[in-house]
Amino acid sequence: MICTAAPGKRSLALALLAAASLLAGCAAGVTSSGPGPTPITVVVSGPSTDRLGMTAQFTAAVTGTSNTGVIWQVNGVTNGSASTGAISTAGLYTAPSAMPSPTAVTITAVSKASASSAGSLTLNLQNPFPTISGATATQAGSSLNYAVDIIGSGFVPGSIINAGGTAQTTTYVSATELQATVAVASGTTSINLSVTNPNPGGSTSATTKVSITFYTTTATAAARLLDQATFGPTMTDIQHVQQVGLSGYLQEQFAQPTTPLASIPTSPLPAVCLSANNPTVCEESEWWTTAIRGPDQLRQRVAFALSEMFVVSTQGNSGASIPQFHNALANDAFGNFSKIMKDVALSPAMGGYLNMLNSAVAAAGQIPNENFARENMQLFTIGTAMLNQDGTPQLDGSGNPIQPYTETQIQAFAKAYTGWTYATSTGASPTKFPNKTVNFDYPMAAVESAHDTTSKALLNGTVLPAGQTAEQDLDGALGNIFNHTNVGPFVCKQLIQHLVTSTPSPAYVTRVAAVFANNGSGVRGDMKAVLTAILTDQEARAGDTNASYDGGHLREPILFLTAMIRGLGFTNTDVNGSFYSLSNQSVKLGEEPYRANSVFNFFPPSYVIPDSTINAPEFGIENTATATLRQSLADTIVSNKISGFTVDLSATSALGTQAATPATLVTTLSTLLMHSQMPSNMQTAIISAITPLTSNAQRVRVALYLVITSSQYKIIH
């Protein structure tokens, strides 16, 4: 390294200087050119490179005068400038934040003793070192593309994000933020990220590893499926479904074993029952607990739907009869529909409710009890009119509906169902009829002496021959109904209405009914295939990508409450662990588990909204009175006043901390409760309503209330 300052050879010295300063650490000086005995010389020393935004210290050696002060300049400007860098009176240079052009600047020290005496040095500016302090990778929709966002320092226009060592098209946001969209290979679980700054002074940051989650499914599709197939979405479940996909989730749920309702012990009842002698309190607590906490969400949700089709009620039945009945529905939810029919028929709950229990062969002067015989066809399987496979009624030549069975046929079925009573404590047939020892834990058992053994003329020309046993007649009768062409469209339409939409198109019903008729392997009544067809149908999924797709159904009060408890994360605080207090809330709105007013459920499947032609069953309990009561229930929820439960909606809760930014809170509520599809005008209205509130807890309460009382939320769509 050579540094030269030769008096009298200025031009040469400058040329040398220029060459030398490409190297580091030189000092350079220039003599004054004036005549005189003692020439004043200024020699500047300092680094030859500096990075943007960094400082560099320069010194000036002045000889030939006692006044050694200098004035510092950058590119001839005293004290420098923002674009070329500033220099202090002490020679401390601060590089600019952006690269000037040209990229080299001249640092000059001018003698205060002689303005004509100065020394200079060329300083080459370089880009800063990039550093990464944090990075996120967010999946775009359900694709393999991730939006990478890097936070750090030292970024410049031209900085490049490297993902796995490969340069990406990079968007410069600021000196502290860069973005890029990174495509990953299927199965990728993390991305190694670094940032390279360009020349001059090009360099690459250390590598940061960011984990990525591959979601096969959008949050919207995941949340919509969860509203259709469970007792309400949670953030955890939404993310899980996003990962495993809709069909993956259904497969998981089909594999989940039943969470059974515990049978109610004989009195005195345990503490969780809250009452020593009312088994209904205990049974309802069990039901809520299972619905809310059971991992077999789809199974329990389908069992709930089935319980609103095959209706039994503790207004008439002991609550102790419910667990065996409910567990049969849950166990059979993914089995065959014919099994559901038989298990329902033989359950002591249905037996007691519609009087097949202890229905004996009629004595002279009596008729056999028609109750179950009629409703099993009218309400559970066939309906009151012959149906097309699309669920619409067939019409005769005069345009009238066609009755599928006669009063005489109902009486024949009534005879076929005679002879059943409570089983013994081991589930066997008792010796006498009726058996008055109550047994709710086993299916009913037959006593042949009480069975009507005459022949019975059933539907479609089927005749049960005389002399059959009670079970042979039961199987024959239920099989005769199961094979009736109405059952597919009748049952499938109602399942669709309970799970997905009040208003399925005839084509949707047809598609599902076809699966009911044949699962593809020649099996009729395969519930797993039927449920898959219902939940994956194009009409069920259209709303995943079209927020204004017209469909859906009213969130009935029980599902409203379970969605709140699950979604908001209420925890049980009852000293006995009872969930019964939820019944005290839902009953105000006309629903209490297994406690409908009649066999026609809480609302009739045929209900048409007044002043419209829309068949929407749940609206059978939606009116000006219950709409108001639901608002009061929402107030109870957001005020954390559900007895026996608690939820943290305070300023320090997860939602409370988000409430500092109203838009953030509203976005979260949209994701959790409204399938990430809250309309923008609704978002704006809620943000406007809560922004003036200074307490974040108030913001949470008001925003939540507005969401859950909105018709947009009440209608699951």
Add this chain to the structure above:
Amino acid sequence: MRIQRRGFIKYASLAAAGNLAGLRPFGALNALAQGTDYKALVCVFLFGGNDANNMLVPYDTAGYANYAALRTAGGSSIALPQASLLPLTPLPNYALHPNLPDVQTLFNSGTAALVANVGTLIQPLTRTQYLAGTKAPANLFSHPDQQEEWQNASQDGAVATGWAGRVSDLLTGTYNASATIPMVTSVDGDTLFCNGVSTTPVSVSPGNVGGASCSVGSECTARQTAAQSLITFNSGISLVTADDKITSNAYNYSAVLTAATKSVTPLKTVFPTGNPLASQLQQIAQIIQVRAALGVQRQIFFCGVGNFDTHAGQLNLQASLLAQVSPALAAFYAATQEMGVQNQVTSFTMSDFARTFQPNSNTGTDHAWGSHHIVMGGAVNGGKMYGTFPTLALGGPDDSGSNGRWVPTTGSVQYAATLAQWFGVPANQLATVFPNIGSFASNNLGFV
């Protein structure tokens, strides 16, 4: 005619003016209401199919013996003991169920009437015609169908309106032009009876006419304002729009009812407790009490009580239900007397159907057809039985088959048309409300 929002505003400003002037808010209005034209119909629906065969029973020796014999079989009986029956002074050959003492009193004093063997019919029908296939109502013996046919007054074919709703369509403009709530009020939830073509009912939960609760006072205004703005957004989702409409009505009606009932002095009439039907009728009485404040001259109310589907153990079950009905009706009539409107309020029962006269094998009865009903009120020509009591014979002249399912001798549409005419439907407009009334010889049974 729909209730116009204009009407609500008009009422609200009137009430506000009264308050500003320091007047007792409703005293003046009540004074104005004295002598005004007011009438109300109150439907008491006995859900499930009341076994009227055990509500109104032959009491003469031969009649009772026939009744008891046919209702006894296989070693058990559902016949009521003769000594337990409640005799009817003006109608000595018949008696009431032992748990209807108040109805007995009202009947004997001329305030209640009985209408025998009423049921759904499209046109007059005999057993012979029915068995020969003459057109009968659709889906006889089916609960939901027969409930709806009673409520829509037996029109030929399914319709989406009930006869109270259609009366409301016709008369709202005439009588309730400045009313702040609809003509029809249900205190027992949604039901076809109440729905019109152009009018929909208000639903009220008994004891709770007001708006939603709000726990934190400082949040209520902001919350309410925003909530009411949300229902105005057009979503494009049909059910969201439908629910917005119900919610909007709920806001309006609860505000009106809250204001009207806020400072009213409770009626002194004591209603039975632990009796849901009584609670419903008490709520109806309270609304009638504030009729002037609501601007209504005509009102139709719907209430109901269930579990009449007595397929097994009928004696105890029906007895417990009628034990609710009797004192509830009595208290309601007393309340109308207290308000001085007993001649302006007429109550009547409806039910899905009667039940088989022949018992089944579970000491119960199954679904049947023609039934007996009670009409009550000061305007009722009481102490009489209207219609024709059926011949109690299995396979007899009134049996649609062989189990004692009576072919009605009076159509439920005639029953409804009689009530509607008293209420104010002009004879020349009856067919608007009851399209098939012309198929019957009489459109007025004369009981009121």
